[in-house]
Structures are given as structure tokens and as C-alpha cells.
Amino acid sequence: MERLQKVIAASGITSRRKAEDLIVQGKVMVDGKTITELGYKVQPNSEILVDGVKINKEDKVYYLLNKPRGVVTTTSDEKGRKTVIDLIHEDKRIYPIGRLDYDTTGALILTNDGEFANNMMHPKNEIDKVYIAKINGFLTPSDIMALKNGVVIDGIKTSKAKVKVRKVDKETHTSIVEITIHEGRNHQVKKMFEMLGYEVLKLKREKIAFLDLKGLNSSEYRRLTPKEISKLYALLNNKKMK
């Protein structure tokens, strides 16, 4: 039998220290009973709930990374370039959910939970991703309408998007545009602007669903909290039921 805090930490949702805090705070239930005793021994088949959410005992881990520029979003690179996996100290075989280009920065989730990764990426689940693009020039009202309604890239129209011009700079002749999409096609944002004659000079993913980059400098990462994981699961489940 294993100690409760160890089993919780091994599930990947939090550290052992934080697991101890959660136990003491009465947020942990084992087989239907709230357990506040540290070191409580659990059976291998016990059901453990943290904040009301069943933990997965297969050691699932979930990270949010603020990806820097100049790093590839694959698990290995044939050209020997640095990958996002090199940035995270984790012995488990984790992989990124979706891709960000070599020169794109910002929010990226990494996990070893394959089913969760597939669901997060599937366009039918409509997980919003917010990008901030610096482009050359100024969007016209009809360009904004086109981006919102969908642009044909690689022969297929993109889904509806939300678009907001955050800033225009007359001196450098550039604009900062916020665009929210839920698909994840290859180079999608760059291609959408390209189709309308604009070049994306800089691209950052600012948000995935409700997860933003608060507290994470470039190259920094953190584990998702049990609450965040269950909120993402809830989003996915709601979308699936529709």
C-alpha cells in the first residue's frame, strides 16, 4: 500500500508537498471518505478524488509552457535543433499538444495523456486559441470580415474566427491583431493573413481556452492544477455532448 500524498503526486496533477496541503485542507477523498491524515495508506484499487475530480493513477502529467522563439515543437529534430521537450525537466515521455512554428512563441500544453491530447486538438471540440499577430500594414474592414467569416487556405475555408485590431502603428506601418481560432491547421494564422496580402512578422499564442501565460516568462513552464485539468475535461465533455 502507498502513502496517499505519494499516489496523488504520482498521478501528475501536483507535487508531493502540494498534495500534502490538499490532504490537510480536506480536499481529498478516498473511496468516498474525506481523508485529512498525512501518510494514510491507500489500496492500489482505491478511488481517489482531489477537489472532487478522480485522479488518474497512470501517472499522467500536464504542463503549460511559454514557448520561446527558436525551438521546435516536436519530440526530436533531425537537424539537431532544440525541442520543447528539452525545456521541461520530466522523465516521462511527454509530447506537445499541437504545434507552434519555430518562430512562434507562447502557450503550449505538453502531456503524456494521449486521449486528452487528441481531444484537445480535435476541431470538433472547438477549444479556442488566442493569437497575437504583428502584421505589416493595416487591415481594412473587409479584411476583418473575411478573417472572421473564414478564408480559403489549401482549398478549405477556415472556421469562423474572432478578430480584434489591438493597435496600429503609423510610423512602422504595422498592426497588432488578436485572432481567436479553434482549428489548428498547419501555419493557419500566417496563411490566413497571407491570403489577404499581409505578412505575419511576429506571432504569439496568448491563450488556450482559459489558460494564459500569467506568471510564466519565456521558456518557463508549470504544471496545470487539478482544477485547470478538470476544467479542460469539462470543456471537452460539454463540447462532445452538443
Ligand code: URA
Ligand atoms: N498559426 C501559425 O501560422 N503558426 C503557429 O505557430 C500557430 C498558428
